[in-house]
Amino acid sequence: MLRFCAAQVGRDRAEDCFQETMLSALRAYDQVRDPGAIRSWLFSIASRKAVDAHRARARGPEPRAEVEPLPIMDEPDLSDGSLWQRVQGLPPKQRQAVSLRYVADLSHREIAVVMQTSEAAARRNVYEALVHLRAHVEP
Numbered sequence: 001m002l003r004f005c006a007a008q009v010g011r012d013r014a015e016d017c018f019q020e021t022m023l024s025a026l027r028a029y030d031q032v033r034d035p036g037a038i039r040s041w042l043f044s045i046a047s048r049k050a051v052d053a054h055r056a057r058a059r060g061p062e063p064r065a066e067v068e069p070l071p072i073m074d075e076p077d078l079s080d081g082s083l084w085q086r087v088q089g090l091p092p093k094q095r096q097a098v099s100l101r102y103v104a105d106l107s108h109r110e111i112a113v114v115m116q117t118s119e120a121a122a123r124r125n126v127y128e129a130l131v132h133l134r135a136h137v138e139p
Contacts, residue, residue: 001046008050017053021046086136090129097125098133 001021006014024045032041087095093115100111112122 001042004043004046005050008047009053013053013057017046017049020049020052024049083133086133087129090132094125094129094132097122098129101126 002014002018005017005021008014009017021042025042028045032038034041087098090098096115097111100106100114101108106114108123108126109119111126112119115122115125117125
């Protein structure tokens with residue numbers, strides 16, 4: 001079984017795959033229908049655990065020799081003090097949402113994660129802030 005795992009996932013991850021296989025087999029042993037087919041049953045579990053190991057590795061981070069520098073964002077133009085005074089006058093959630101959207105350039109989904117709310121609520125906070133700001137801006 002260990003050699004099968006090594007052939008499927010490589011020698012460096014074979015023991016982990018083998019252990020996961022055995023743990024799964026122990027948990028499900030009372031559900032075995034044909035005691036004469038234990039060997040094929042174990043190999044089917046090992047096969048699924050190998051697939052899981054490949055998927056987990058694909059989702060994981062990849063080590064890099066050098067880290068790419070993050071792009072430097074341009075500083076927001078805050079020269080129009082009256083606009084930013086109006087932004088400061090918004091309710092806290094709307095102020096945070098509009099700042100994240102237009103200063104940090106985050107999507108509504110990312111804003112929802114930062115604000116720990118739903119995407120619809122984040123979108124609504126941005127919308128309400130813009131409605132309020134547009135109502136008070138001179139044409």
